[in-house]
Amino acid sequence: MRALTWQGTHDVRVEDVPDPEIINPRDAVIKVTSTAICGSDLHLYDGVIPGVRPGDVLGHEFMGEVVETGSDTTLEKGQRVVVPFTISCGKCFHCEVQQYSACENSNPADKQDMSATLYGHPMSALFGYSHLTGGYSGGQAEYVRVPFSDVGPIVVPDHLEDDQVLFLSDILPTGWMGAENAEIGPDDTVAVWGCGPVGLFAVQSALVMGAARVIAIDHHPHRLELAKKLGADVIDFTKTNVREALMEMSGGIGVDAVIDAVGMEAHGFAADNMVDMVKQKVGIGADRASALKQAILAVRPGGRVSIPGVYGGMTDKFPLGALMEKGLQVKTGQTHVQRYTKDLLDKIEDGTIDTTFLISHRLPLEEAARGYKCFHDEQDSWTKVILKPEMKEAA
Structure with a gap:
């Protein structure tokens, strides 16, 4: 599949990478329909976040269609879902008190030492955001594996467009x-x-x-x-x-x-x-x-x-x-996304909150490197960039 990879400071490239596969019974694989470039991604782009390695797939704001499911997920093939950027098990102490971004189990044991040394405790896992946070591949790609898919993704109704709900993945609950x-x-x-x-x-x-x-x-x-x-x-x-x-x-x-x-x-x-x-x-x-x-x-x-x-x-x-x-x-703190998604989806549906005003550009995934550069260099006019893996020309 095609995916955006980090190669160094101010160097990101769309390349061929292996397709994701079901590894754990609670996994699902999502075909990405929309993914965004986040301001937090620019910290990676600028090289100020430790633990990023050449070839890492970026992106933590994404949504799409469920195409494969593990035996223990609650998702079904064909559902449209928005995926929180925080990867949370749903069963540890912190998840049970709705502190999802402090999950104790999502960051693999062999990835925990670096963040534990920096912060006193290991970080929970995030999509596409360095090996401090688990080294998970991100969503600026055609497909992505979603661990603990019975906890994170929220199913969205078909009458809502991607643009209306995509930001439930991060920036809307973060602002809230x-x-x-x-x-x-x-x-x-x-x-x-x-x-x-x-x-x-x-x-x-x-x-x-x-x-x-x-x-x-x-x-x-x-x-x-x-x-x-x-x-x-x-x-x-x-x-x-x-x-x-x-x-x-x-x-x-x-x-x-x-x-x-x-x-x-x-x-x-x-x-x-x-x-x-x-x-x-x-x-x-x-x-x-x-x-x-x-x-x-x-x-x-x-x-x-x-x-x-x-x-x-x-x-x-x-x-x-x-x-x-x-x-x-x-x-x-990092956002406890899963705590807020249902209520914020309701506010989007009833018109209390609009998210689409923020979107300035829509680009094919293949133009992601240009999207990063412009979002970084032209922040006044490039307020939010949406990448569409199936899009052929910029909109």
């Missing part, structure tokens, strides 16, 4: 969990750093949850315009002192909750961020956390800090004193 972790109340003012896909869904989710005011922060004009259309006020951080603006917009007290949807490759020309950029380039593994630092300083005392943005290493000059002295609450 980011807003949920901010514990939004009806009188709250919430600030969201980053108007990429997760940030925009966090904006949308915060408004659905009843926030009185949502303020979106970015520097790309089109993305800020998308946030404004959702109902947010916007700040261009290249033209405005963000902290001063947030203080003024919150009546001098500071915003009630902040959401960092930027993560480890923050932009900006603050001195510490420029140093972190250099460190990332030479492989020291420093996360560029300027957005998170700014958010911690901007939130009011007693406020809430939610971090759906991806971080993978260490960061310098972290405002730990502000975190403690202001009495802030912090919630973060």
Whole structure:
């Protein structure tokens, strides 16, 4: 089959790779109908995530048709399913308390040492996201094997198009969990750093949850315009002192909750961020956390800090004193996708949530390398790229 493989920093290629097969009775094989390039994939593209090897198949946002089933799956051939990017067994302690992204059993034993050394515990498995997370082949391919297929995939009705439901695989529940972790109340003012896909869904989710005011922060004009259309006020951080603006917009007290949807490759020309950029380039593994630092300083005392943005290493000059002295609450983590998919599917069906506004480009799988480059280099206009394995020409 054809699949997108990682070959090195800024080097991804569509190649012939072996077809997936049923290995475990709980497996299923999916024929991919739609798969997306995620902002998190750009961390792999930039070479800042450890444990990626040449030839690894990328992609963790995908959906398709069930074509093969193991004896113990609950899926049936011919069903359309969206597959969560988190691979979860459904039976361990963490899965049973719906902390699916902390699954104890999905990351193979021989893959656990690296992440356990970095983080104190081994990570759970993810599709297409390095050998830190199990080394599983991803969904930017014609077919993919889905382990624990009785736990993860959600069957979607035929009257909904792929474009409407594809983002249930990652970015929609990630934005929703980011807003949920901010514990939004009806009188709250919430600030969201980053108007990429997760940030925009966090904006949308915060408004659905009843926030009185949502303020979106970015520097790309089109993305800020998308946030404004959702109902947010916007700040261009290249033209405005963000902290001063947030203080003024919150009546001098500071915003009630902040959401960092930027993560480890923050932009900006603050001195510490420029140093972190250099460190990332030479492989020291420093996360560029300027957005998170700014958010911690901007939130009011007693406020809430939610971090759906991806971080993978260490960061310098972290405002730990502000975190403690202001009495802030912090919630973060990879998304517990399976906890949210049914409710979010219902919200898509009843029109409460729209996901299609985000899609800017649809490309054949064979043009995936171009999709990565443009999504990386032209982030204002390339807001979300969908790859279609059966498509012959770009739409």
